[in-house]
Amino acid sequence: MLRGGGPRRGARSREEFGFEYDRTAEERGSEEEAERELRERRGRVERRVEPLSEESHGRFDEQWGEVERVFVDNPERSIEMADRTVSDVLAERNFVSDAGQSDEETEQSLAVMHPDVADDYREARRIRAEVVGRSAGGADEGPDEESTEELRQAIRKYRAVYEKLVH
Template structure:
């Protein structure tokens, strides 16, 4: 066997190992993103043209989130927000649409104090998706109902559901103590 034969064999082996390594790393990254983003991973993949583009967006979300100064609430702040939430729930009986609007504002206030940017809803979703992917659909649904309530296009039952959805994210934000979960 000639030297060129062995060089070809080595090149083929090196290429095969590189391809297997690349596939393994890609699968490892995909598994990491699925675990980190939960249902948000599948939603983003379904919305984008291809999986690579979706995964790149999720990686960019992680990078942006890592640059944020997300911090836990103090015990005093937690107590204050919990009391305010109780007051909002009590107002629901007499003014459900107003209470839902207040719930949305309260969730946004907690986010701001925790260090999340709150400039627009889509950016809030993106930032929350990194550490709160499991409750993100609650937030989306509540926000959508809140928008309909502002136009007087929602039923009392929908408003009640919005409060339940807001509470899911509110409680998670209120009690989270570690960065990025």
């Protein structure tokens, strides 16, 4: 039984933080430590995260529209644009605390505020890195059918994150 609230508290935290709770508990070796860390992290992130201005909403919606238009002819370029757009939104909303912040810290900040899309973000970035890495080592041909499907999945995942952060 966990101190300070017992199993019910752990269940509430698991519901509140989603898969991030289990991931952190496994890393820390304790549900109590995971809960403490996630609550502290959420407090830090909540103090600095800001909503987007109407102007920013419009600008990012235009950027996202371009991401989707480009996908038809150039899915690899589109995935890079999607990653950049989501990264720009994260930075503008202050999920990125400084230029030296690691990708993992950005993912953790997103996870405590929006656990429902944190895994989408991680998976989209993983797919992007994998497909871009393969194409960098290959010929100058476009992506194959399998890569295009992976990129389509990544775009969907980036879209879920984008929608959560912007709308």
